[in-house]
Amino acid sequence: MIQEIEPHHLFNQYRAREIGPGAKICAFRDRDVLCSRREDEVLLPDWEQLAGGVRRAVYLFSVDDTPYFLAELDGGFPLPEGFMYDGVRAHRGLSPRHTVYAEMTAWHLYVWYRDNRFCGRCGRPTVHDGKLRMLSCPACGNMIFPKICPAVIVAVTDGDRILLTKYSGRAYKNYALIAGFTEIGETAEDTVRREVFEETGVHVKNLRYFCTQPWGVDSDLLLGYFADLDGSAEITMDREELSLAGWYRREELEIPTDSASLTNAMIRAFIEERYPR
Numbered sequence: 558m559i560q561e562i563e564p565h566h567l568f569n570q571y572r573a574r575e576i577g578p579g580a581k582i583c584a585f586r587d588r589d590v591l592c593s594r595r596e597d598e599v600l601l602p603d604w605e606q607l608a609g610g611v612r613r614a615v616y617l618f619s620v621d622d623t624p625y626f627l628a629e630l631d632g633g634f635p636l637p638e639g640f641m642y643d644g645v646r647a648h649r650g651l652s653p654r655h656t657v658y659a660e661m662t663a664w665h666l667y668v669w670y671r672d673n674r675f676c677g678r679c680g681r682p683t684v685h686d687g688k689l690r691m692l693s694c695p696a697c698g699n700m701i702f703p704k705i706c707p708a709v710i711v712a713v714t715d716g717d718r719i720l721l722t723k724y725s726g727r728a729y730k731n732y733a734l735i736a737g738f739t740e741i742g743e744t745a746e747d748t749v750r751r752e753v754f755e756e757t758g759v760h761v762k763n764l765r766y767f768c769t770q771p772w773g774v775d776s777d778l779l780l781g782y783f784a785d786l787d788g789s790a791e792i793t794m795d796r797e798e799l800s801l802a803g804w805y806r807r808e809e810l811e812i813p814t815d816s817a818s819l820t821n822a823m824i825r826a827f828i829e830e831r832y833p834r
Contacts, residue, residue, distance in 0.1 A: 558770050559817045562655035565621055567662070571690035574616040574624060580604040581625045583617065583663035589642035590660050591630075599651045601625075601660060602640055610634025615670070615685065617663050620655050627667055646774055649817040657817070665773030666690075669703045677701075706777040709748045710736040712823045712832070713761055715786040715804065719827050720757065723801040731813075734820050738777065745780050757802050758793030759786060765833040767826070770819040779819050783832050 560567075582602045584591040593600040604611075607630065614628040645664050648657050676683055676694035683692040683701065692701040712734050713720040721732040737752035739745060746764050753761050761784035770779045794802045810828050813821035826832040 558819055558822050559649065559654070559658050559661060560771055562620075562658050565655040567655075567658065568619045569662070570618075571688075572616060573687055576604055576611065576614045576616075576624075576626045576628070578604060579623065581623055581659070582607050582611070582614075582628045583625055583660060583667070584628050584630050585645075585664065585667045586642045588644055588646070588664075590645050590648075590664065591636070591640055592643055592648075592660070593637075593639045594641070594643060594651075597651050598653070599643075599648050599656055599660075601656060602637055606637040606640075607634070617666055618659075620659055625659055625663060627663060627670065650815045654817075661773035662771070663773075665771075665776050666703060668776055673701050704776055706775070707739040707745065707748075707780060708736060708772075708775075708777045709739065709745055709752060709780050709782060710734050710819055710823070711749050711753055711761070712767075712781075712783045712827055713753055713757075713759065713786060714783060714827065714832075715790055717807045718804040719807075719810075719824070720759070720786075720792075721801075721803060721805050721824075722756065722799050725796065725798060725800040731815075732824070734823060736779070736820075745782075749782050749784060753784070756795045756798050759790065760788050761785060762787035767823060767832065768819070770822075772819075781819050781823055783823070783827075 582604060591602060610631045612629045612631055614626040617625045617627050645660060651657055673683055673692050676699050678699045679697040681694055681696040683694050686693055724733060735753050735756050739748040749764055750761060763785040765783045767781035767783055772779050792802050807828055812825055812828055815821050
């Protein structure tokens with residue numbers, strides 16, 4: 558999955574660091590990141606390539622010994638040769654994996670910084686804490702930490718069949734599992750039952766935890782579950798959310814080639830019968 562970057566390691570603790578030689582730069586424009594694309598590889602710029610155009614920068618994290626910084630660039634600064642702004646979501650299957658994971662995590666933090674420039678309590682400008690990854694309001698004392706949204710993803714099974722869907726009105730056209738964000742006052746298990754019923758009209762039982770995945774492009778933490786069909790297998794599809802929903806037997810499925818997502822890891826686990834029973 559996207560977070561599996563061994564032998565590399567992400568050190569996500571915030572430190573008050575100054576940008577300098579050897580640093581990698583994460584610069585965003587809307588949903589695009591400044592990068593260089595070479596077939597199936599993606600490369601982020603070095604500080605040395607952008608030093609003259611960096612207005613301000615904040616330390617994000619390190620991958621091994623390489624520090625990554627979120628940078629705001631001077632609009633008139635010429636981009637290095639071969640670099641362009643390209644969509645973060647389109648990079649999920651590219652390599653090296655640790656670079657894709659870094660830019661996805663950087664995007665998560667970029668959105669948080671962008672959306673909290675002003676205090677949500679009193680409206681005054683916020684400032685960055687010197688020791689923690691926290692924004693605070695000097696006027697009212699409000700403390701703001703990065704937002705992480707819990708969401709579930711569910712593989713519903715009925716013997717040798719699995720319930721697969723396709724989204725409606727989205728760029729992603731491959732098979733998907735049922736997923737959704739946890740609402741106020743819900744447990745993750747309640748979210749599983751609600752989302753499955755809302756999207757397909759079926760009930761589930763015997764919920765089993767599989768694993769989690771940070772998914773920075775949506776600021777969420779995905780909680781993966783397997784669940785058994787409870788009762789009728791008849792599907793009543795939510796056509797606003799889905800364009801397709803159906804039961805598929807194990808022998809009808811191909812092992813996904815994209816290893817980045819929890820969705821594909823769970824489908825693969827079902828095909829290979831490596832999921833919790």
